[in-house]
Amino acid sequence: MKNYIKADPWNIIEEGFNPQLNKISESIFSLGNGRMGQRANFEEQYSGPALQGNYIGGVYYPDKTRVGWWKNGYPNKIDKVINATSWIGIDIEIDGEVLDLAHCEVEDFKRILNMREGYLERRFTARLKNGKCIRVQALRFCSIADDEIGAIRYCLWPLNFEGTLKITVYLNGNVYNQDSNYGEKFWEPGVTEVSDEGMYLFNRTKKTGFEVCTGSNFLIRKNEKQIRIDLEDICDQDYVGQRFFVEVKKNQPLSIDKISVQLSSLNHPGGQLMQCARQSLGQAMHKGFDQLKQAQAVAWAKKWEESDILIEGDASAQQAIRFNIFQLYQTYTGKDDRLNIGPKGFTGEKYAGATFWDTEAYCLPFYLATAEKQVSRNLLLYRYKQLDKAIENATLLGFGDGAALYPMVTMDGSECHNEWEITFEEIHRNGAIAFAIYNYVRYTDDRSYLADYGLEVLIAIARFWKQRVNWSGAKQQYVMLGVTGPNEYENNVDNNWYTSKMAVWCLRYAREAAKQVSRASPGKYKDLLQRVHFKEEEFEAWAAICSNMYLPYEPSMGIFLQQDGYLDKQQRLVTDLPAQDRPLNQNWSWDRILRSCFIKQADVLQGLYYFEEEFDLETLKRNFDFYEPRTVHESSLSPCIHSILASRLKDKTRAYEFYLRTARLDLDDYNNDTEDGLHITSMAGTWMSIVEGFAGMRVINDKLNFDPLLPEGWTSFSFRVQYRECILLFKIATAEITIENKGHKGIDLKIREKDRHIPGNKVVQLDQD
Ligand code: BGC
Numbered sequence: 001m002k003n004y005i006k007a008d009p010w011n012i013i014e015e016g017f018n019p020q021l022n023k024i025s026e027s028i029f030s031l032g033n034g035r036m037g038q039r040a041n042f043e044e045q046y047s048g049p050a051l052q053g054n055y056i057g058g059v060y061y062p063d064k065t066r067v068g069w070w071k072n073g074y075p076n077k078i079d080k081v082i083n084a085t086s087w088i089g090i091d092i093e094i095d096g097e098v099l100d101l102a103h104c105e106v107e108d109f110k111r112i113l114n115m116r117e118g119y120l121e122r123r124f125t126a127r128l129k130n131g132k133c134i135r136v137q138a139l140r141f142c143s144i145a146d147d148e149i150g151a152i153r154y155c156l157w158p159l160n161f162e163g164t165l166k167i168t169v170y171l172n173g174n175v176y177n178q179d180s181n182y183g184e185k186f187w188e189p190g191v192t193e194v195s196d197e198g199m200y201l202f203n204r205t206k207k208t209g210f211e212v213c214t215g216s217n218f219l220i221r222k223n224e225k226q227i228r229i230d231l232e233d234i235c236d237q238d239y240v241g242q243r244f245f246v247e248v249k250k251n252q253p254l255s256i257d258k259i260s261v262q263l264s265s266l267n268h269p270g271g272q273l274m275q276c277a278r279q280s281l282g283q284a285m286h287k288g289f290d291q292l293k294q295a296q297a298v299a300w301a302k303k304w305e306e307s308d309i310l311i312e313g314d315a316s317a318q319q320a321i322r323f324n325i326f327q328l329y330q331t332y333t334g335k336d337d338r339l340n341i342g343p344k345g346f347t348g349e350k351y352a353g354a355t356f357w358d359t360e361a362y363c364l365p366f367y368l369a370t371a372e373k374q375v376s377r378n379l380l381l382y383r384y385k386q387l388d389k390a391i392e393n394a395t396l397l398g399f400g401d402g403a404a405l406y407p408m409v410t411m412d413g414s415e416c417h418n419e420w421e422i423t424f425e426e427i428h429r430n431g432a433i434a435f436a437i438y439n440y441v442r443y444t445d446d447r448s449y450l451a452d453y454g455l456e457v458l459i460a461i462a463r464f465w466k467q468r469v470n471w472s473g474a475k476q477q478y479v480m481l482g483v484t485g486p487n488e489y490e491n492n493v494d495n496n497w498y499t500s501k502m503a504v505w506c507l508r509y510a511r512e513a514a515k516q517v518s519r520a521s522p523g524k525y526k527d528l529l530q531r532v533h534f535k536e537e538e539f540e541a542w543a544a545i546c547s548n549m550y551l552p553y554e555p556s557m558g559i560f561l562q563q564d565g566y567l568d569k570q571q572r573l574v575t576d577l578p579a580q581d582r583p584l585n586q587n588w589s590w591d592r593i594l595r596s597c598f599i600k601q602a603d604v605l606q607g608l609y610y611f612e613e614e615f616d617l618e619t620l621k622r623n624f625d626f627y628e629p630r631t632v633h634e635s636s637l638s639p640c641i642h643s644i645l646a647s648r649l650k651d652k653t654r655a656y657e658f659y660l661r662t663a664r665l666d667l668d669d670y671n672n673d674t675e676d677g678l679h680i681t682s683m684a685g686t687w688m689s690i691v692e693g694f695a696g697m698r699v700i701n702d703k704l705n706f707d708p709l710l711p712e713g714w715t716s717f718s719f720r721v722q723y724r725e726c727i728l729l730f731k732i733a734t735a736e737i738t739i740e741n742k743g744h745k746g747i748d749l750k751i752r753e754k755d756r757h758i759p760g761n762k763v764v765q766l767d768q769d
Contacts, residue, residue, distance in 0.1 A: 001669060001670055003668060005319075012028060014111040028674065031140065031150075034331065036057065036346065037345060040122075045099070053083060054083060054085070055082070056081075056084045058266050058336075061080055063184070064077060065418050074420075075423075078352060079416050081346075083186075085262070086171070090154050091170070093166035094128060094132045094165055097129060099126060104128045105127040106124050106125070108124060116300065117301075121138070122138045123137045133158075144303070145295040147333070148280060153257050156254050165248055169216070170216075174238045186205055187205055187206065192235045200278070201239075202214075210264060214262045215260065215281040219288075231244050257288065259288075263277050303329050306720065309690055309717060311714055312717070320663035320664045320686070321687070323666075325687065330345065335378075337378035337379075337382050341359050342680065343358055345677070357432040372722070377444075377446065380454070387457055389412070390460065393415050394464055401467075403466075404464055425491065431499070431502030451517045458513050462510035478544075483499045485498045485499055486637075487600050487603035491594060496562065496563045497604055505610075508546050552566075559604075559622055560623060574631065577598075577632075582632065584634060586672075601638035602638050608620055617649065634671070639659075639661040639685070642654070644693040646693075647692075648696070650709060653712070665679055694710070694732070697721065704750070705750040705751075706737075706752070708737060718730060718732070737767075739766070740762075744761060
C-alpha cells in the first residue's frame with residue numbers, strides 16, 4: 001500500500017518526483033473522454049520507467065492466441081485495444097541537451113488531476129547537466145465536449161539563462177503494445193503529411209482494418225504574444241513533426257498550445273478520414289486552447305451536477321469517491337452502443353480493453369442512477385447486438401437450438417479468453433447479462449425494451465442453462481457440473497451455488513418476461529417466437545429445472561455451500577495467513593490456492609447481494625459471517641459487495657472498512673498493481689457501496705427504498721439519483737435525512753420501510769430516527 005497522494009476534495013495531487021512511482025502515477029492521472037484516453041505520459045522525452053498508452057475505444061487488433069496446451073473450443077485470437085498514434089509529443093532541447101526528467105535534477109514537481117474541470121496539470125523545475133534551469137507547466141485534457149479533440153498548453157520559463165531552445169512538436173505512430181503475444185506491430189506503415197494547416201498521420205490496423213487519422217497544429221507565444229517562426233517539417237513514415245529554434249530570455253515565458261484531433265473509421269467514412277481530420281482540426285484551432293478548456297469545464301460541470309457525491313467530515317473518502325466517478329465518466333459516457341467499459345478503461349493494456357461481466361454486474365447500477373436512460377440502454381444494446389455471436393459461441397462448444405453463451409471477454413461479441421476453466425466454465429457471466437436486463441427494466445420502467453430486445457436475449461440465455469444442467473439419478477435433482485464460480489480460486493467444481501441459483505433465476509425470469517411481453521405486445525411476441533423457433537414446451541422444461549435444481553446447503557450451519565465438497569477443505573481464516581503469503585496469487589502455487597478454502601471474491605455473497613429479497617437478515621448474517629473471514633479480496637470487484645452487505649447488516653465498521661478498500665484501491669495502490677492501469681469497473685462498486693450500501697437504495701415493487709446509515713466520522717453525505725422521470729437529491733446527516741425532489745411530479749418512496757411522499761419541487765426533511 002502507498003500513501004503519496006495528497007488529500008483534496010477536487011484534485012488528485014502528487015508532490016515530488018519519484019521515478020519508482022511514475023508508472024503508478026501514469027495510471028492514476030490518466031485522461032479520457034469515453035471515446036479515447038491515455039495514460040499520464042510526459043509530453044517531453046522521458047527515458048525512465050514508463051508505460052506508453054494512448055487508446056481509441058473500439059479500435060482493436062486480433063492478437064494471435066498463445067497457449068501451452070491447445071483445447072478444442074479455444075478462440076484463435078485475443079482482441080486487444082491497442083496503442084494508437086501518440087499526439088502529446090513536445091521535445092525540448094537546450095544547448096544540445098534534451099530535457100528528460102530521468103537525466104536532470106527535478107525540483108518542485110507537482111502533478112494535479114483537476115477532476116472538477118477535467119484536466120491534468122504538471123509543474124516542475126529542471127536543472128540540466130549543463131546547468132541550465134527551466135520551469136515547466138503543462139496542462140492537458142481529452143475533451144469530453146468534443147470527444148475527438150485533445151489539447152495541451154506547454155509553458156516554459158528559462159530561470160537562469162537566455163539562449164536558443166530547439167523544440168519539436170510531433171505525432172508518433174511508432175507505438176507498440178507491451179502485451180503482444182508475438183511482438184507484432186499492429187499497424188500497417190503510416191502515411192504522414194505536413195502543411196501550414198497542421199501535421200497528420202494516417203494509419204490502418206493490420207487484419208481489422210480500422211483507420212485512424214491523427215492531426216495536430218500548434219501556436220507559439222513568447223512573452224505572452226503570439227509569434228510566427230520558421231518551421232522545419234519532419235515527415236517520416238510513422239512520425240511527423242515540426243521543429244523550430246526560438247530565442248528565449250530569462251524569466252520570459254514561452255508557451256505552445258498544441259491541439260490535436262484523433263478520428264477513426266468507426267465514426268467517419270474511411271476514405272475521407274484525412275479530410276475530416278483537417279476540417280475538425282481547423283475548427284478546433286479556431287476555437288483555441290482557452291475556449292476548448294472552457295467547454296471542457298462546462299461539460300464536466302454538467303457531469304458533476306448529475307453524479308457527484310459529497311461527503312462531509314472525511315477528506316480522504318471524499319477525494320476517493322470523486323476520483324472513482326471521474327474515472328468512470330472518463331471511460332464511458334454512453335453515447336455509442338458499440339463501446340463498453342474495459343476493467344482498466346483507457347489506463348493500461350491489462351484485460352485488453354475488452355468487455356467482461358463487470359459491466360453488467362457492477363457498472364450498470366452506476367449509470368442507471370447517474371445518467372439518462374439511454375446510457376444504460378446502450379450498454380444493454382451492446383450485448384443485444386452481439387447475440388448472434390453468443391449463439392455461435394455456444395454452438396462451437398456443442399450447445400444448440402438457439403442457446404447463447406456470452407463470452408467471458410470480448411470486443412466484438414466473439415470469445416477472446418483462453419483458459420478452459422474460465423472460458424468454458426465461468427459461465428455465470430450469462431446470468432449477469434440477464435440480470436442487467438431485469439435491473440434496467442425495474443429501474444427505468446422501460447418495458448418496451450423487453451419486447452424489442454430483452455426477451456430475445458433472455459430466451460437464448462435460458463436455452464443455454466436448460467442444456468447446461470443435467471438430471472442426476474443419484475440425487476434425483478438437476479445438477480450443474482464442471483463450473484467456475486465468481487471465485488476463480490476454485491475451478492471446475494460441481495454445483496457452484498451461485499451459478500446454479502443464477503441459472504434458476506434466469507429460467508424463471510425469462511418465463512416471466514415472456515408472459516409480460518405476450519400481454520403487452522402480443523404481435524411482437526408472436527413474431528419473436530417465430531423468429532427464434534420457440535416452442536411452448538420449452539417453458540415446461542425450464543419450470544421442471546426450477547422446481548428441482550440442486551442448490552448445495554449445509555443444514556447444520558444454515559449456510560449455502562459455495563460448491564459440493566467445500567467443507568471438506570481444511571477450514572482456515574484469512575487472519576491465520578501470514579502477511580508474507582498475501583496476496584496469495586503472487587505467493588502460492590496455483591495448486592495450493594485451488595486446494596485451499598480461501599476465496600478470491602464474493603461468490604455465495606454475490607448471490608445474496610443479487611437475490612437479497614429472498615433471504616432474511618439472519619440467513620444473510622450466517623453466510624456473511626462464514627464466508628467473509630475466508631475471503632482474500634484479490635479481485636477488485638470483491639470489497640464493494642462485502643461493504644454493501646455489511647451495511648445491510650448495520651455493521652458500520654466493516655462496511656466502512658470495505659468501502660475504503662474499494663474507494664482508494666488505486667489511489668493507495670492496495671493490491672500493488674495500479675501501475676498496470678486503474679480498476680475502472682470496480683470503481684462503480686465504490687459508488688454502489690455508498691448508494692446501495694450506506695444509503696441502502698433498492699427498487700422493491702416499483703418503488704425506491706432507502707435504509708440509510710452514516711459511517712462513523714462522516715458528518716453527512718449527499719448524492720443524486722435519477723429514477724424514472726424523477727431527480728432526487730439526498731443528504732444523509734447525523735440528525736436528519738433531507739430529500740429534494742427536483743422534478744415537477746411527486747414520488748412515493750420508502751425510507752426505513754415507512755411510506756413517504758415527496759411532492760414535486762419540494763424539500764422534505766425527516767428525523768434520523
Ligand atoms: C475477476 C473477474 C473479473 C476480471 C476483470 C478477475 O480478476 O476474478 O471476476 O471479471 O478480473 O475485472
